[in-house]
Amino acid sequence: MTETRELILLIEDEPQMRRFLRVTFQSQGYRLIEASSGEEGLVAGTTRNPDVVLLDLGLPDMDGIEVTKRFREWSEVPIIVISAREQEEDKVKALDAGADDYVTKPFGAGELLARIRVALRHKILLSAGQQDPLFVADDLKVDLASRQVFIKDEEIHLTPIEYRLLAVLIRHAGKVVTHTQLLKEVWGPVYTDQQQYLHVYMAQLRKKLESEPARPRLLINEPGVGYRLKLNI
Numbered sequence: 001m002t003e004t005r006e007l008i009l010l011i012e013d014e015p016q017m018r019r020f021l022r023v024t025f026q027s028q029g030y031r032l033i034e035a036s037s038g039e040e041g042l043v044a045g046t047t048r049n050p051d052v053v054l055l056d057l058g059l060p061d062m063d064g065i066e067v068t069k070r071f072r073e074w075s076e077v078p079i080i081v082i083s084a085r086e087q088e089e090d091k092v093k094a095l096d097a098g099a100d101d102y103v104t105k106p107f108g109a110g111e112l113l114a115r116i117r118v119a120l121r122h123k124i125l126l127s128a129g130q131q132d133p134l135f136v137a138d139d140l141k142v143d144l145a146s147r148q149v150f151i152k153d154e155e156i157h158l159t160p161i162e163y164r165l166l167a168v169l170i171r172h173a174g175k176v177v178t179h180t181q182l183l184k185e186v187w188g189p190v191y192t193d194q195q196q197y198l199h200v201y202m203a204q205l206r207k208k209l210e211s212e213p214a215r216p217r218l219l220i221n222e223p224g225v226g227y228r229l230k231l232n233i
Contacts, residue, residue, distance in 0.1 A: 011041030088224035
């Protein structure tokens with residue numbers, strides 16, 4: 001029996017990019033739906049139930065940020081933005097609107113495929129809900145029920161704020177979580193402009209959880225945007 005692979009919805013108006021990605025995904029066995037406008041993509045999203053959405057921001061009929069917001073009104077499907085816009089402001093807007101990841105053009109096929117695998121793993125975690133309270137990524141193991149944290153089976157003691165910060169990153173594991181979102185969820189809405197709090201506590205978390213804090217493998221910085229708890233690929 002032929003294995004049925006995940007369905008990817010590509011919303012991209014540039015024919016050359018669609019052609020490149022079509023060949024890439026077919027070679028990996030993924031199924032693909034193509035849309036050349038935001039409205040066409042939204043219709044495909046509601047009728048075909050894709051596993052991942054790849055979304056360009058510069059669409060002919062509406063901005064990709066608006067497409068993301070429209071998707072998030074009814075769907076939690078992973079959305080990976082693929083865009084030539086390199087400004088941090090554009091990345092933050094896309095992520096705050098509900099995108100899970102942001103890849104800047106030009107990009108390599110290997111990088112994009114890795115990001116898709118991470119997005120699919122995050123979707124599986126969401127689907128599992130709270131049935132399994134044990135989170136594992138690389139050497140990190142967190143028992144969410146008992147609030148215990150381990151590195152290579154050695155228990156690590158975190159402060160309450162450090163644990164809350166880690167728990168938020170676990171809840172969004174594999175996704176880029178913006179500075180604003182982290183500050184809001186950990187400290188509260190009145191602290192969203194206090195990025196120094198976040199930098200201090202993230203540095204403390206890295207010292208406790210990373211073998212080389214200056215070269216983190218788990219707690220990844222997205223400069224000017226936020227942080228990501230990296231899942232195993």
